[in-house]
Amino acid sequence: MIEMKDISVRYPGTHTDALSEISISFQQGEFVCILGKSGAGKSTFVRCFNGLQKLTHGEIYLKGNPVSPSNDEEWRTIRRKTGMIFQHFNLIPRLSVLQNVLTGMFGYRSSFKNLIGWFTTQEKELAKRVIADVGLAAMEHRRVENLSGGQKQRVGIARALVQQPEILIGDEPVASIDPGTAEHIFNMLQDIHRRLRLLTIINVHDIDLAKRYATRIVALKEGKVIFDGHPGDFTNEEYYATYQS
Numbered sequence: 001m002i003e004m005k006d007i008s009v010r011y012p013g014t015h016t017d018a019l020s021e022i023s024i025s026f027q028q029g030e031f032v033c034i035l036g037k038s039g040a041g042k043s044t045f046v047r048c049f050n051g052l053q054k055l056t057h058g059e060i061y062l063k064g065n066p067v068s069p070s071n072d073e074e075w076r077t078i079r080r081k082t083g084m085i086f087q088h089f090n091l092i093p094r095l096s097v098l099q100n101v102l103t104g105m106f107g108y109r110s111s112f113k114n115l116i117g118w119f120t121t122q123e124k125e126l127a128k129r130v131i132a133d134v135g136l137a138a139m140e141h142r143r144v145e146n147l148s149g150g151q152k153q154r155v156g157i158a159r160a161l162v163q164q165p166e167i168l169i170g171d172e173p174v175a176s177i178d179p180g181t182a183e184h185i186f187n188m189l190q191d192i193h194r195r196l197r198l199l200t201i202i203n204v205h206d207i208d209l210a211k212r213y214a215t216r217i218v219a220l221k222e223g224k225v226i227f228d229g230h231p232g233d234f235t236n237e238e239y240y241a242t243y244q245s
């Protein structure tokens with residue numbers, strides 16, 4: 001579904017690659033957890049999927065077609081089909097759950113409609129449906145600033161789902177959440193993944209969660225892939241190779 005060929009990223013003003021010559025592909029229906037210690041390149045990597053991160057070198061193919069790095073229109077279309085959830089939720093605190101979820105539709109609409117905040121009945125119905133899917137139907141009109149961390153992340157997931165994505169990306173979505181709630185969020189992501197067969201790619205620090213929920217683990221170290229395989233094959237040896245200096 002998505003293939004990366006020899007991709008590298010080097011941030012301006014730095015002397016080493018944040019991602020170095022990675023070639024890898026992902027198929028629809030996979031639930032992939034990306035592991036690696038701090039600075040390994042996990043965030044940089046997942047941001048390459050929707051063009052939030054530009055490549056210094058290499059190519060990305062989507063469904064067999066090359067995506068031109070400079071074609072902003074093409075990347076906008078890809079971003080519309082790529083839902084993203086974030087560690088710090090990236091919600092608008094003073095707006096309600098429903099309003100925040102509706103912002104997920106901005107990629108599809110004219111900037112004029114976005115500016116006046118006008119949504120069709122169908123758009124609102126879809127937003128309400130995904131809010132119900134993440135178990136927040138009773139809180140639709142509550143301001144997001146009054147929700148717990150776990151509830152905020154469920155709003156983040158609903159906002160991604162309202163885009164009707166083909167790929168769901170999580171950049172450390174449970175790093176700011178307590179372990180019990182993190183488990184709950186992963187359960188929810190697994191349900192969504194099974195129901196919608198989305199390609200799901202999640203950065204996570206918790207190896208136990210990765211091993212229990214992922215269908216595939218990719219471990220990064222210093223911008224390179226050092227493990228790519230079944231969670232059952234991510235042994236203690238792989239663990240030390242990934243996390244020791």
Ligand SMILES: Nc1ncnc2c1ncn2[C@@H]1O[C@H](COP(=O)(O)OP(=O)(O)OP(=O)(O)O)[C@@H](O)[C@H]1O
Binds near residue numbers: 014043
């Ligand atoms: N905007 C930036 N400018 C310069 N260097 C950057 C920038 N963003 C990231 N880096 C560097 O790129 C490398 C990879 O960073 P990245 O954030 O992708 O790692 P990570 O594995 O997600 O880390 P963490 O788990 O701490 O979030 C690190 O060396 C980091 O310092």
